[in-house]
Amino acid sequence: MQEEKLLPQSVETKPLPPPHHPAPKRLHWWYLLAAMIVVVALLLFAGYLPRQRRNSAIAEAASLERDRLPIVHVTRVERAPRNLNLLLPGNITPLTETVLYARAAGYVAKRYADIGDHARSGQILAAIDTPELDQQVAQAQASLDQAHQQVTQSRADLESYRTQAELARITFERYRSLVGKGAISRQDYDQQNTAFEAAAARVRSGEANVGAAQQNARSAQANLARLTALQDFKLVRAPFDGIVTARNFDVGALVGGSGAANGELYRMAQVNRLRIFISVPQANAPDIHVGEAAAVTVAEFPGQTFSGRITRSALALDSSARTLLTEVQVENPRGILLPGMYAQVLLSNQRSAPPLLVPGDSLIADSRGLHVAVVTEDPAKAPTQRLHLAAVQVGRDYGPRIEILSGLTGSEFAVLNPGDDVDEGVEVRVRAAAGARSR
Numbered sequence: 418m419q420e421e422k423l424l425p426q427s428v429e430t431k432p433l434p435p436p437h438h439p440a441p442k443r444l445h446w447w448y449l450l451a452a453m454i455v456v457v458a459l460l461l462f463a464g465y466l467p468r469q470r471r472n473s474a475i476a477e478a479a480s481l482e483r484d485r486l487p488i489v490h491v492t493r494v495e496r497a498p499r500n501l502n503l504l505l506p507g508n509i510t511p512l513t514e515t516v517l518y519a520r521a522a523g524y525v526a527k528r529y530a531d532i533g534d535h536a537r538s539g540q541i542l543a544a545i546d547t548p549e550l551d552q553q554v555a556q557a558q559a560s561l562d563q564a565h566q567q568v569t570q571s572r573a574d575l576e577s578y579r580t581q582a583e584l585a586r587i588t589f590e591r592y593r594s595l596v597g598k599g600a601i602s603r604q605d606y607d608q609q610n611t612a613f614e615a616a617a618a619r620v621r622s623g624e625a626n627v628g629a630a631q632q633n634a635r636s637a638q639a640n641l642a643r644l645t646a647l648q649d650f651k652l653v654r655a656p657f658d659g660i661v662t663a664r665n666f667d668v669g670a671l672v673g674g675s676g677a678a679n680g681e682l683y684r685m686a687q688v689n690r691l692r693i694f695i696s697v698p699q700a701n702a703p704d705i706h707v708g709e710a711a712a713v714t715v716a717e718f719p720g721q722t723f724s725g726r727i728t729r730s731a732l733a734l735d736s737s738a739r740t741l742l743t744e745v746q747v748e749n750p751r752g753i754l755l756p757g758m759y760a761q762v763l764l765s766n767q768r769s770a771p772p773l774l775v776p777g778d779s780l781i782a783d784s785r786g787l788h789v790a791v792v793t794e795d796p797a798k799a800p801t802q803r804l805h806l807a808a809v810q811v812g813r814d815y816g817p818r819i820e821i822l823s824g825l826t827g828s829e830f831a832v833l834n835p836g837d838d839v840d841e842g843v844e845v846r847v848r849a850a851a852g853a854r855s856r
Contacts, residue, residue: 488847504764507745507760509692528668531661567630567633727764
């Protein structure tokens with residue numbers, strides 16, 4: 418059995434007071450002070466810690482806001498379809514339209530056609546009474562007859578001169594043989610020689626008179642033909658098959674003369690075939706070819722389309738409007754299309770180099786010009802990229818989309834609704850727009 422070891426007397430513990438004995442009064446004050454300190458500390462921590470958390474959250478959010486990249490939504494730049502439907506306005510005009518004037522001066526005796534009448538080529542539309550012209554024709558006929566008589570007289574004189582010249586020649590030949598034999602004097606020979614030369618000169622003069630008389634006759638004949646042709650204009654005839662669109666005279670009116678009120682008698686138009694002039698924009702001008710089909714519509718006949726065809730173009734752009742004047746002809750056998758109508762012409766052709774298309778809200782217009790903010794990489798492969806402002810030249814505006822004629826290659830992605838933070842070289846986070854296709 419192990420012996421119990423006793424502690425030294427110097428280190429023995431003193432016995433505690435009995436538990437029922439009250440603590441000293443000074444100890445209670447220390448407990449109260451400690452409790453108050455704990456309460457104050459708890460109150461301080463209760464107010465400081467939430468505030469500290471809020472400040473830390475605000476600082477962290479500010480830091481994230483400073484470091485966060487702007488997010489932009491992009492869509493792929495697409496090429497316009499090769500098949501182009503181009504709708505252009507135009508005015509319907511007759512294929513042939515002319516104004517008829519009074520070539521012969523006189524008074525309108527009869528009128529055979531009025532506005533709205535259909536006339537055939539060569540049909541008489543009006544008759545003009547021309548008394549002065551008739552007198553001029555009669556005078557020209559008399560002058561021609563007189564000229565013919567002068568020609569006849571000149572020819573008779575010429576025959577007489579030739580007979581006299583032949584007699585003078587025979588006499589001269591006789592005298593020439595006699596003078597050599599000494600039967601006659603030299604003086605008589607010289608007289609006969611002179612007489613022969615004078616007769617020959619009269620023959621030449623007679624020939625000239627005949628030529629002059631013939632020239633006068635031809636001149637009189639030409640004058641008579643001119644007046645006769647002018648007299649034929651007493652009858653106003655239709656130059657082609659068409660309709661009379663205007664009449665500017667009444668029976669009895671003086672026309673064609675110096676005192677005529679209006680030289681224009683009729684206006685005629687050929688309406689079995691009509692033509693429409695349209696102005697094609699420069700971007701579409703290279704795709705216009707003669708012979709291509711066109712569809713013509715007018716508001717007065719809804720739901721009805723008239724078949725037309727491109728017949729010619731100016732082959733040169735208007736320098737002010739940058740458009741190509743093009744003619745489209747359309748058949749009008751029933752005559753329901755009227756000249757002067759406003760029409761819409763739909764052209765469908767294949768474009769050799771269709772332009773690119775971008776959304777209309779992607780275009781940036783400022784003092785630097787027209788630009789489109791683009792990125793070059795697919796958003797699915799490169800979510801963070803740097804923007805590039807591409808200077809572009811725009812074409813036709815279709816509303817939701819705009820044609821881009823130059824400045825883009827077709828491999829870019831255009832930024833939708835660019836804001837103030839979109840600028841050259843800005844680093845952004847790229848998101849594909851809803852419905853946008855990736856490559």
